[in-house]
Amino acid sequence: MELGVVxxxxxxxLLVQQGCESKVVxxxxxxxxxxxxxxxxxxxxxxxxxxxxxxxxxxxxxxxxRFCNGRTVADIIGDKMELPRPRxxxxxxxxxxxxxxxxxxxxxxxxxxxxxxxxxxMQRFSHYRQIELFRGIQELIREKIGSKEAEKFFQESQYxxxxxxxxxxxxxxxxxYPSSWKYNDQTFIPFLxxxxxxxxxxxxxxxxxxxxxxxxxxxxxxxxxxVLSSSGGCQERTNQLAMAFNEASANLVNELSSTLPNAxxxxxxxxxxxxDLITNPNKYGFSNSDSPCCSLGxxxxxxxxxxxxxxxxxxxxxxxxxxxxxxxSANELVANEMVKKLGFLKFNGTDNASSPxxxxxxxSNDD
Numbered sequence: 001m002e003l004g005v006v007x008x009x010x011x012x013x014l015l016v017q018q019g020c021e022s023k024v025v026x027x028x029x030x031x032x033x034x035x036x037x038x039x040x041x042x043x044x045x046x047x048x049x050x051x052x053x054x055x056x057x058x059x060x061x062x063x064x065x066r067f068c069n070g071r072t073v074a075d076i077i078g079d080k081m082e083l084p085r086p087r088x089x090x091x092x093x094x095x096x097x098x099x100x101x102x103x104x105x106x107x108x109x110x111x112x113x114x115x116x117x118x119x120x121x122m123q124r125f126s127h128y129r130q131i132e133l134f135r136g137i138q139e140l141i142r143e144k145i146g147s148k149e150a151e152k153f154f155q156e157s158q159y160x161x162x163x164x165x166x167x168x169x170x171x172x173x174x175x176x177y178p179s180s181w182k183y184n185d186q187t188f189i190p191f192l193x194x195x196x197x198x199x200x201x202x203x204x205x206x207x208x209x210x211x212x213x214x215x216x217x218x219x220x221x222x223x224x225x226x227v228l229s230s231s232g233g234c235q236e237r238t239n240q241l242a243m244a245f246n247e248a249s250a251n252l253v254n255e256l257s258s259t260l261p262n263a264x265x266x267x268x269x270x271x272x273x274x275x276d277l278i279t280n281p282n283k284y285g286f287s288n289s290d291s292p293c294c295s296l297g298x299x300x301x302x303x304x305x306x307x308x309x310x311x312x313x314x315x316x317x318x319x320x321x322x323x324x325x326x327x328x329s330a331n332e333l334v335a336n337e338m339v340k341k342l343g344f345l346k347f348n349g350t351d352n353a354s355s356p357x358x359x360x361x362x363x364s365n366d367d
Contacts, residue, residue: 024347025103026078026086027208029130030162031118032109032325034074037065038125039109041090045123047109052307053294057315057328067109069293069321070328073214074105074160076335082346083158089125089133096144103157104137106130112166113195116177120170127163127199135206154207155262158347161200162214164249167192168241169219185241193248197256204260211265212342213253215246217274217334223292224323227300232290234278246271266342273337277319277330284333286317293318293327 028034032047039045040063049055049067057070065088066072071079078085086103087094094104108125110118115126125133142150172179172188183191203211219225220238229235250267257265281289293312294305302309305322312318321327326334338344 023101024083024156024158025099025101026074026083026105026158026160027103027134028074028086028105028107028160028162029127029134029203030074030105030107030160030214031111031166032067032107033165034072034105034107034160034162035065035067035088035109036072036075036085036105036107037088038090038105038107039123040065041088041092042108042123045110045121047118047121047124049109049305051305053305053309053311056311067322067325068328068331069315071331073331073335073338074107074162076332077160077338077344078158080335080339080346081158081344082348084348089130089137096140099137099141100145100153104134106133107162110166110170111163112171113163113192113199114167114171114179116179117167117171120174120176127161127196131199131202131206134203138206151207155209157207157210159203159208159211160214161203161211164192164216164245165219165242168238168245169225172241173238185237185244189241189244189248192245193252196249197252200252200256200265201260204256204263209262209264211263213249213265213267214338215249215267215269215271216242217271218242218278221275221278221290222324223290223320224301224303226290227323239275243271268338268342270334270337270341274330274334277333281319286319286329287314288312288317289319291318292320292322294322 039048040050049065050063052063054063055061055066058064075085084102086105087098089104089106106125110121110124111126112118113127115128118124171177174180179188218239219242220235225235225238226232246269253265253267257263277284278289281287293315294309296302296309301323303323315327316329318327319330
């Protein structure tokens with residue numbers, strides 16, 4: 001009888017321990033480079049990827065909210081870490097169970113570190129707004145599994161913060177925004193860093209312990225910036241701002257990682273490899289690094305990809321998908337660089353069966 005009681009107790013302890021094992025998921029905060037569909041559900045937003053040919057090389061080939069022909073950098077890095085792909089916060093299928101299984105992607109096209117960034121797009125989630133939404137989600141999870149398990153769940157999750165480019169391209173560098181006359185190139189970035197510091201500390205207070213901040217690429221070389229320059233070349237001032245942002249962000253992340261309790265914050269900088277890719281595309285198997293694959297021919301800038309657009313013959317050979325965003329192939333190169341630099345570890349052994357990647361390798365348009 002006593003042996004039976006002991007066995008029952010041991011079995012109960014084992015079941016409790018197994019029940020407490022939580023899956024590592026991702027919470028992603030970002031802009032259009034990481035958006036997986038939030039803006040599709042913002043009825044007044046002017047920044048959407050809801051028309052062909054967005055998503056042509058992802059899953060069933062239909063638009064899915066990603067501003068790309070295929071996967072985002074966050075998609076690819078998450079796959080390599082064997083983390084499930086989180087659904088968009090505004091996805092109607094989102095539930096507490098889905099959150100516990102997959103996490104959430106709060107990224108929103110046009111969003112930025114500053115609240116007024118991208119306000120010309122009418123609707124978008126700023127970083128502060130995304131954090132507010134995350135805070136609300138935490139309440140739901142606490143009600144679902146209890147405060148103690150919720151704290152464990154959120155502290156064991158992986159966090160990605162990937163914003164900043166819109167704070168320049170759709171704020172500081174546009175004369176319609178107050179930042180353009182209140183600050184200069186030397187004072188704007190410290191202002192951004194003060195805001196980002198507050199946001200990262202806020203995320204830490206909400207449980208973020210493993211957090212990656214993505215740096216900016218040479219944004220002065222995106223097709224939109226090139227077509228707006230007098231020479232058709234990269235805008236050097238914009239690139240200098242990106243490098244200064246990266247340096248300041250890296251210092252901030254390192255500081256917070258060493259001072260915040262139990263924080264493991266990392267900075268992902270792929271500026272050099274992207275710059276080399278744009279300068280020497282043939283070296284990486286690309287043939288075009290200065291114009292978008294999806295465009296309206298000689299009508300530039302096209303700003304977005306639409307059904308009337310013409311696609312390049314081989315999407316895998318183009319660095320840029322539209323005037324702003326890289327192709328799936330370019331994103332894979334960036335993701336590989338991040339993984340190599342930061343030495344990411346695998347977590348769950350997920351197969352991402354519920355979130356398909358490209359149905360086929362990006363190729364030429366048969367139409």
